[in-house]
Amino acid sequence: MASMPTPPPHRPFYTRTKFFVYLFVALIVYAYGWRVTEIHPTSLIKDFHLVKPLVTALLQPELITFETERQTTEAGFFLQKATAGESAITPPGTQDPVLRLTRTRGQIGETLTARGFHLAPNRTGKLYWVNAIEQEYPLGEVTTDGRGGFEKQITVPTTARGDEQYVRVVLTWETGEWHVSETLTLTADKIVETLFLGLMATTFAVLFAAPLSFLGARNLMTRRATGTAVYYLVRTGFNVLRAIEPLIMAILFAVWVGIGPFAGVLALAVHSTAALGKLFSEQIESIDPGPVEAITATGARPLQVVLYGVLPQVLPQFLALGFYRWDINVRMSTIIGFVGGGGIGFLLQQWINLLQYNQAGTALLAIAVVVIALDVVSAKVRERITLAS
Known part of the structure; x- marks a missing residue:
């Protein structure tokens, strides 16, 4: 019996011509992307001195304060082309606090003392x-x-605006006992508001998403032409609302109902309704059809089939997804606050605009603590729900 011919050895994909063609195309795409996005890694090191004071201030949150005394003085500077170089600083003739500069005119980026x-x-x-x-x-x-x-x-910063500028020195020193800072008090108040903002938005979303999800489940709605039309209508609504960023919704509702936490609740609730509706529908579509068929065979009505055949199978997943969405909404509410949606984000945005980075660091610390704590609690709750089911 003649022996079978030995098949040629299999060539690895990276030795084939197509691989090099694809690799070449990928390199062109990434090279163009690098250029379009203006990536300059060297600026991270070269310009770090510009962001260093900001980072330092953020890492020093204002948690407690002491009774303090404060001394301030300043020197004028004009954002104009300098007519001469630096001049020597002579001591003042008075004993009053004085701040002097080696030059009083210059441009952004120039150095003076x-x-x-x-x-x-x-x-x-x-x-x-x-x-x-x-x-x-x-x-x-x-x-x-x-x-x-x-x-x-010092260097004239890029934030210099207008003609007349000032260099200001502020000295503070402690003179009394410590107490909780006003910044921490405001932050605590707003972080509680943020928690409840996320809670209320999630609650409203679950209340609307749960019934709509049954209308958006293929296995329940596509048995008749009318049900199929409703299915596609609901799913399209979910997709459209999910495509609109909560930030855009927050701007819309801030104009509609005014700046504050109510606008944030509405924005997150609408977006979460669409997101949870899709997730809930997918959970319904993955149920075991056996109980549904058994209950249907007894002549039960559609509502009874849902209550006794579908809901017991998906309720634990609904609860777990609801807790997870609360976790997401608390984190998202920080950004929502930047456009008037209330919560800690609104306060954080004000402090950043006023360049009060120590206060902003306090808000960031509170956000981090709450998000970490909520993530741990949410994970534990979801784990218990999953085990119980």
């Missing part, structure tokens, strides 16, 4: 660049010597 005289000795404070609309940009910390003086090199 700030020097303070006759300030409170041996104190630490902050140096700010204040533009024409009174926005403060932190330039770093300063510490006065035993005679109340300091010297620091």
Whole structure:
């Protein structure tokens, strides 16, 4: 008997011509994408000094405060082309606190030196660049010597706006006992509002999504032409509402009902209704058809089939998905607040706009703590529901 011919060895996919063609096309796509998105990794290192004061402030949340005293003085600066180089700083003739600069005119990105005289000795404070609309940009910390003086090199920041600017030094020192900061009190109040904002939005979403999901389940609705039409109508509604970002909905409702948490509740509720409706429908479509067929065979009405054949199978999943959606809505409510949807996001946006990064750091810390805690609780609840089912 003649032996069968040996088949040729299988060539790995990466040795074939098509692979190199696809690889070449992919490289072209990514090269173009790199160019279009203007990716410049070197700027992360080169321009880190611009974001360093911001990051430092965010990492120092304002949780407690002390009774303090404050000393402030400033020096003028004009955002114009300099007519001369830096000049030496001469000490003032008075004993009043004074801040002087090596130049009083210049452009963004130029470097100059700030020097303070006759300030409170041996104190630490902050140096700010204040533009024409009174926005403060932190330039770093300063510490006065035993005679109340300091010297620091600064750069005209990109936040400089208008002609007349100021460099401001603010020294603060503790004089009394500590107490909970006003920032922490406001943050606690708004984080509670955020939790309930997410809770109310999720509750409304579940109440609307649960009944609609039965109309959007293929296995229940496509037995007749009318049911099929309803199925496609409901599913299309879910897809359309899910395609609209909650941020856009929040802007719409903020105009409609006014800025505040109610607008955030409505925005998250509408989006969550569509999201949960789709998830609930998919759970219904994956049920065991046996109980449904058995109950139908007894002559039960459609509502009875749903109550006794479908609902017991999907209720645990509905509850688990509802808790998970609450977790998502609490996190999303932070962004919703940026456009007037209430909650901690509204407060965070105000602090960022005012360049109050220590206060913003307090809000971010509260958000992180709540999100982590809620994630742990939500996971435990979903686990118990799954085990119970």
